[in-house]
Amino acid sequence: MREKTTTLYLGPQHPGITGNMMVKLQVQGDTVVKAETHVGYLHRGFEKLMERRNWLQSFTIVCRICVPEPDPNEENYSRAVEEIEGREVPERAKYIRVMTLELARIATYLLWYGGQSGSAGLYTMGQWSVGDRNYILDLFEDLTGGRIYHMYIWPGGVRRDLPKGFKDKALRTMDYIEKRLDDYDKLLFENSIFQKRAKGVGIIDKKKAVEWGVVGPPLRGCGIKSDVRIDDPYEVYDKLDFEVPAMEGGDVWTRALIRRFEIRQSINLVRQALDKMPGGEYYNKIPNPHKWTIPAGDAFVKTESARGEFGYYMVSDGGNKPRRVHVKGPAYVHGVSLLENLLEGENIADVSFIMNSLGTCPPEIER
């Protein structure tokens, strides 16, 4: 008997903890023969809206582009403006930025723990890590006033100095999270269910990875040491001491190991940044925002987010509004063409598992 091909629609309502997108699968039995991604359920037209807002107003909306990890957007936007305008940033602000970005990375990885294990059917992990993520969000609340959206890193520096007692609190939280990571290891990485699910699934070919512009943990999981923090250092990453892991393998398991390693590095980076932070100004004042114009020019800046390289291409025509801001998130490559390619030949149950391990984030694909 010949097997019949059926069509299966996964989504658009949240396939896993990823966001709204649809994957149209052609399946034979349990195996996917062809996958087609449909995005656009969250399109808001940021790039159009920014054409209508002045430089400071645009800053307030960029963080909404990627919901799980808003800070790299602010960082990118600020750095692009600074590069075109030639604005200096005080040393202290740079350290605060690095600290914020690393805290954001930890928070994203904790959410990823929940998503990755949740899509394998292990729900306890999510209860723990998403619960612990609240402690980092508390830190953000102290620092910026918001839990998720901070609007903190802005052109010229950061919006506020560290509040009193923040350093101690941050260090204590880091100690706590570090202790908890060992528990996570026991729960997730030593769990034979997770090991069996993750090993040998969703393998990315090494040569293909570079050519296709794969970034972040998926690329490092192919054994290629590539990280914007080293390749094109920004802020003060060249003065801090950290390691970027790279492992051969290319499957979900390797990517999980990379993240497990990186979250420890981030904790270390937060400690270092807090330690080495100099005193002084935290903000290089911008002129009256209504009259603030940026000289004509363009810039392409990159930031390493938890899911990979985040790029902003910004063009100014010398006016008080951006001419064009084009956002390229890591999921733009991972979530569309790569995902379609990877899913072929996989099991239906592994679809959202693979999506989570690639860090697919629809709001940033369609903006």
Added chain:
Amino acid sequence: MYNDKESQKIVDIIQNYARKHSLFILAYGTGCGAIEIPPTMTSRYDAERFGIRGSATPRQADVLLITGYLATKSLKRVIKVYEQMQDPKYVIGFGSCTINGGMYWDSYNTINVLDKYLPVDVYINGCMPRPEAVIAGFVKLQKLIQQGKADGWDIYKKNIDEYKANQKKIITNWVMPDFNF
């Protein structure tokens, strides 16, 4: 006996009491608000204390959570999901985007006022609402249910023509059945 008005009242009270303590939500996680749902459901805020928990399909759900801006492409799916749900059903609008468009008020692809397209029982204010606010919103909904005032689904049935006209104004390519309760 059940035709008796007095006893009908008592039955209603008991029914409403039961309903308000088991709210199965279907989070149509559109928009940014969806990121505050996992913290709300997990250990620190633990919404399950209030009988709030997720459900897998529209047929089992009581509450439809619209967690933020709705792109027109999503709106089409949300309407379909809403009409698949069983009566009584409630809608919670989440964040300022559902109330008046929020910061995307001038975006060509997002609707601005949700209650023109679907009957909303409770709005939760904020951009984005904190988990405490989400829980407060649910408690408000529970109160409304107990008082019998959360009757959005009834209003939707009665004013179906108006709602459909509004929906069709935006969704130009209407390929689904008109009304499938």
Added chain:
Amino acid sequence: MSENKLNKEQLLLDLLKKKFILNESAVRRAKRVEVKVDPKEIIPVLLYAKENSRYISFAHMSCVDWIEDGEFEVVYILWNPEDKINLFVKTRISRDNGVLPNIDFIWRQANTYEREIREMFGIQFEGLVGRQEFILEDWEHMPPMRRDFDTAEFVKKTYFKRPGREDAKDVREFVQERTDEELPDFAKKYSRD
């Protein structure tokens, strides 16, 4: 010192200059090289960069609407993972009937970018396959990212507006009207009128 640092960047530029007719070229800063070419030179330049100069990774592709000049500027950004340099290749085409060559046989994922640009700007790519609709659905108007598309006007025509928004007045009074909450004193003081 700084000249030393920009060695690799300059080398690439010299190579490209020898091989192709460049309209403009510059080393913008460390790790950023920019060249401007005619549309018909796009494929040769990109192929050369990929095959001979190890710019094997396709980082980004973007489009800017210069409505004053009646032109679109399309930018291809490549990445060399060994030398760690970004190469910008820019080209300009006419706004009205500009056609660009399709490059998804060089880099498969360029297909995604091209589909988005086709949808958002209305630029046609020769021989581009893939679904016409990428992000938008049933869109019958002008491609939205063109500068002459006025989104505020469009919103006014299409969507409803909640009263209280149109004049940027203090919304707290409207809130008070609709709920039974009393406006606190400090809020009254800051009311706009």
